[in-house]
Amino acid sequence: MANMTDYAAAYASFTPSNAKRYNFARDVIDVWAQPENNKRAMLWIDDTGTELDISFADIAQRSCRVANMLSGAGVRRGDTVIIILSRQLAWWETLTACIRAGFIASPGTTQLSPKDIAYRVDASGATAVVTDSLNAAKVDEIFTACPTLKSRILIDGARDGWVDYTAANAAASTNFTTADTAAEEDALCYFTSGTTGYPKMTMHTHGYGQGHVTTGKFWLDLTKDDLHWNISDTGWAKAAWSSYFAPWIQGAALFTHHTAGFDPKTCLGMFARYPITTMCGAPTIYRMLVQETLAAYTFPHLRHCVGAGEPLNPEIISAWQKATGLKIRDGYGQTETVILCGSFPALDVRPGSMGKPSPGVNLAIIDETGTEVAAGVEGDIALSISPVRPPWLFKGYKGDTDRTEACFRGSWYLTGDRAYRDEDGYFWFVSRADDVILSAGYRIGPFEVESALIEHPAVAESAVVSSPDATRGEIVAAFVVLAPGYTASDDLKQTLKDHVKHVTAPYKYPRKIEFVSELPKTVSGKIRRIDLRNREWGKGS
Structure with missing residues (x-):
């Protein structure tokens, strides 16, 4: 039976967790790691x-070792x-160790470039980087230019100037006093x-973790008996949602496939080989899966599927x-939030709809004055932060x-x-x-x-917008004004x-580049991306 059988009752009765120390x-x-839970x-x-079959006790012990290792490397x-x-273990x-300590x-x-890494280190004042041998050279390239960076930890071998993650953890204690955060x-x-x-650096507190009970219990519909597969890059908040906080707060196990790249045939074959009960994926994943001959595959254990990251096409829902x-x-949710709105199990799925607000979430459509608008009227999606701001x-x-304040309008986020x-x-x-x-x-x-484009000598000006794509939903389209002396060509596009x-x-x-003689601009000289975007999407300006 689903965790939510009556939406209205669940919405009315839900009381969000709000522990002051968490x-x-x-x-x-550590609770799921207790021997009686096994x-x-x-x-x-x-x-x-x-x-590898990994228990919560394994995660607890290993995170204590990593916390001791990081502390020994100078992290405070x-x-x-x-x-x-x-998707390495x-x-x-490491994520658990950081939270613990x-x-x-x-x-x-x-996929971060050396320049991306340097920006993140400098902006955050990071003191340590944990990575693998495929990315270590990127960190080495920017190390001397990042004065706050003191420690480099390599998970898969030895490297000059780096802490050997495996060796250091083997020597580290499993005893660590968890910070009372x-x-x-x-x-x-x-x-x-x-x-x-x-x-932007989106900062979350420890209270963020307890908020994902709505994500795990009501949207993912997880219990301690589930094996949940979230097909997501670990670098994004979607992994925090569906590969960490939400499943584990429910005691569900994660199914993790560490692979170099996504292959739809391999993915579909997993559902018969392993007892995967629930799945979460971006619409792009589902678009790729339905292009395969789905009748050739079986899904003996799968009972619940969700999608997030962008609007889901009704035809994909139908084919699946x-x-x-x-x-x-x-x-629907963001890096800045937990699940805000969804097609929960107790609701009828209306293809193309985002569903209804999550329990514990006062979500509304408002106008430019912060007033809720009537049904059928377009406006801004906003979250009430009054009388209590959600933790x-x-x-x-x-x-x-400035960018933080721009996210708020009166008592609304x-x-x-x-x-x-x-x-x-x-x-x-x-x-x-x-x-x-x-x-x-x-x-x-x-x-x-x-x-990035303007750094190339051939580019005088550029404007970047979204363009529709059948598989990816959207792709990056660039409009480029060439510098004197350069001629438009396919070779230059590839360059x-x-x-x-x-x-x-x-x-x-x-993925799409068009050379133009000029870009549309306002009277003050600002590029009007909306004109280019409307052109790409076949809309009037």
């Missing part, structure tokens, strides 16, 4: 055939540790792209349901008061997205209020790509694509 390692992981935390596999309470790892061990964890995708103490630092400037008998239930809402953008609510209380996404591009689940700021891949993370490169 540490997820102590209050969740609870599996993860079934981990890789492409070489390795299978309140310091930031940047974690650049894929060390990601879960009161360090601030800052996960990042393995206040709920409002800093715990996580996620870098998220915006319309202007470089990525026809093959599996299951509806993909959409969910799981981000603390702010570190070092950026603005998500930056626009929608309308129908007469039955369902929310329907309309558009983002900014120019951020969501491509295959990745959030890409146009400024970052434009800045610019390669240049962006080198300067910044590869997922940000423009």
Whole structure:
């Protein structure tokens, strides 16, 4: 039976957790690690055939070792540790160790360039980086230019100037006194792209972890008997949602496939090989899966599927349901929040709808004055922060008061997205209020790509917008005004694509480039991205 059988009753009766002192390692992981629970935390596999059955007791002990190792490397309470790892076990061990010790964890995708890493280290004042041999050279390249960075930890071998993670942990004690962290103490630092400037530092407190009970219990519908597969990059907050806090707060086990790249055929084969009961993936993942011959696969244990990261196409929901008998239930939230709105199990799925507000969440559509609008009227999606600000809402953008204050309008937090609510209380996404591009689940700021392009001598000006794509939802499209002496060509397009891949993370490169003689601008000289975006999407300006 689902955790939510009556939406109205669940919404009315839910009381959010609001402990004043909270540490997820102590209050969740260590509880499930007790001998009487004897609870599996993860079934981990890789492409070489390795299978590891990891218990909560294993995670608890290993995180104590890592906390001691990091402390021995000079990391202190309140310091930031940047974690650049894929789905290696060390990601879960290190994240848990940071929470346990009161360090601030800052996960990042393995696609980060040296320049990206340097920016994150300097902006956060990070004192340590934990990564693998595939990314170590990037850190070495910027090490001397980052004065706060004291320690480099390598998880898969020895390297000059680095702490050997495996050797250091083997020598470390499993005894570690967990920090008695206040709920409002800093715990996580996620870098998220915006319309202007470089990525913002989204700060979360320890209270964020306890807020994910709504994500895990009501949206993912998890219990301690589930094996949950979240197909997500560990560098993004989606992993914090569905690969860490939400499943483990429910006692569910994680299914983790450590692989170099996503292959839809391999993915589909997993459902018959392993007892996976619940799945979470970006719409891009589902789009790739339904392109396969789904009738050739079986899903004997799968009972619940959700999607998040961008609006889900109704035709994808239909194709998946026809093959599996299951509806993909959409969910809406942000790096800055927990689940805000969703097609919960007790609700009828209305294809294209975001569903209804989560229990414990007062979500509304408001106008420019902060007044709620009538059903059917488009406005800004906003979260009420009165009379009590939710403890799981981000603390702010570190070092950026202006951008933090811009997220609030009176007693409302603005998500930056626009929608309308129908007469039955369902929310329907309309558009983002900014120019951020969501491509295959990745959030890409146009400024970052434009800045990379302008570094090339062939580029005089550039503007970057989203363009529709059948598989990725959106792709990055760049409009480029060439510098004198350069001629438009396909070879130059490829050169610019390669240049962006080198300067910044590869997922940000423009898959579409158009050379133009000029860019549309306002009378004050600002680029009108909206005109270019409307052209790409076939809309009037």
